[in-house]
Amino acid sequence: MASQLWAKLIPANAAFEIRESPGKGFGAFATKKIAARSCILRERPLFVIVMPWEVVGNDNVVDAYRSLGPQEQQIFQAMIAYETEKNGSEFRFPEYATMLRNKFSQPPCYEAMCVISSRLNHACLPNAACPIDEEADSGENISVAMFALRDIAEGEEITFNYNEDWAYMSTHIRRAAMRWAFECSCPVCHPNNPLQPISNMRRALLRGLRCLAYGEDLPPCAYLECPVTLRAMGPSPGGRNPRNWGMWYSLAGYIAEAEGLPELSLKMFERGFFHMQTAVGANLLEAHEWRTVAQWGEKSLEIGRTLPPECRSQASLVATQLSIMETLFYDPPVDNIERFAGMIQGAKLVEETQNAIRDFLFR
Ligand SMILES: [Zn+2]
Numbered sequence: 093m094a095s096q097l098w099a100k101l102i103p104a105n106a107a108f109e110i111r112e113s114p115g116k117g118f119g120a121f122a123t124k125k126i127a128a129r130s131c132i133l134r135e136r137p138l139f140v141i142v143m144p145w146e147v148v149g150n151d152n153v154v155d156a157y158r159s160l161g162p163q164e165q166q167i168f169q170a171m172i173a174y175e176t177e178k179n180g181s182e183f184r185f186p187e188y189a190t191m192l193r194n195k196f197s198q199p200p201c202y203e204a205m206c207v208i209s210s211r212l213n214h215a216c217l218p219n220a221a222c223p224i225d226e227e228a229d230s231g232e233n234i235s236v237a238m239f240a241l242r243d244i245a246e247g248e249e250i251t252f253n254y255n256e257d258w259a260y261m262s263t264h265i266r267r268a269a270m271r272w273a274f275e276c277s278c279p280v281c282h283p284n285n286p287l288q289p290i291s292n293m294r295r296a297l298l299r300g301l302r303c304l305a306y307g308e309d310l311p312p313c314a315y316l317e318c319p320v321t322l323r324a325m326g327p328s329p330g331g332r333n334p335r336n337w338g339m340w341y342s343l344a345g346y347i348a349e350a351e352g353l354p355e356l357s358l359k360m361f362e363r364g365f366f367h368m369q370t371a372v373g374a375n376l377l378e379a380h381e382w383r384t385v386a387q388w389g390e391k392s393l394e395i396g397r398t399l400p401p402e403c404r405s406q407a408s409l410v411a412t413q414l415s416i417m418e419t420l421f422y423d424p425p426v427d428n429i430e431r432f433a434g435m436i437q438g439a440k441l442v443e444e445t446q447n448a449i450r451d452f453l454f455r
Contacts, residue, residue: 137204215251262292334371361392
């Protein structure tokens with residue numbers, strides 16, 4: 093029954109089908125080769141609940157359901173039947189339980205009930221991505237879109253990462269974090285994977301570097317043990333030296349790239365670039381150091397070119413800042429950092445920014 097429902101709802105030109113995925117319920121499988129960076133699916137949610145900064149409860153889901161037309165209500169009822177069957181027993185709050193298992197949310201803005209996208213399974217090294225729609229914060233015109241991170245072969249299951257936090261966890265911590273939802277059987281989590289120790293080491297390092305750069309660990313949870321690196325080093329040593337930010341972010345970027353997580357790698361290089369570029373602008377670095385900073389900006393653009401445009405919303409800003417830096421520092425070479433910062437932010441704002449950063453770094 094359920095597969096008939098999805099067969100009816102999937103667009104006619106879709107390059108995938110939804111069928112059973114062993115051990116995971118249903119999953120999406122490519123019916124032909126899908127090229128890297130292409131859009132696999134763009135879905136309008138069945139309904140969207142917009143309650144910024146509030147917790148969505150059962151009553152809200154029931155209200156949203158009641159406001160649907162008869163056809164949409166039928167689809168939601170079919171989803172409830174599918175989830176109930178999968179669960180093996182009746183839910184106490186069937187509408188809410190179904191929403192919980194099929195929603196795409198962008199905290200704190202909205203929760204969207206998606207019928208098709210929610211069939212895609214998780215993988216710790218996914219072949220697709222579901223970037224956040226930066227424009228959609230009002231709840232109207234929200235669409236959930238999936239893009240190929242690399243070429244996907246015919247017959248291959250299409251997967252994406254459900255939770256960025258999991259990228260920073262080694263296998264046993266990840267398993268504990270996921271246990272409320274499912275047991276991941278992707279190749280990275282498979283016990284016979286000979287590369288698992290390397291993957292675990294990379295992810296533990298990523299978590300440590302993230303903690304140093306952000307100044308805080310992942311959100312606290314009972315299953316999160318403190319990695320050895322953090323216990324030994326304490327929180328954010330050297331956090332007031334902008335050169336350290338650059339080092340942590342760029343190391344994290346290279347490690348994420350080696351692990352096969354281009355989205356995360358891009359994010360790290362971009363964050364490193366923007367932090368360091370602010371430090372150059374605020375006169376906290378030597379003028380000649382702009383070249384190192386520029387390298388990270390260029391590296392982020394290089395990784396971005398391998399990703400779908402929707403996954404690299406910061407690329408044009410990075411390119412603009414790079415060209416400003418080049419104009420000021422390279423051709424012709426000048427050492428007036430104030431002028432560079434002034435061009436970007438306006439003189440008064442620069443002074444305030446410099447003072448704020450100095451207060452923060454050297455208080
Ligand atoms: Zn996995």
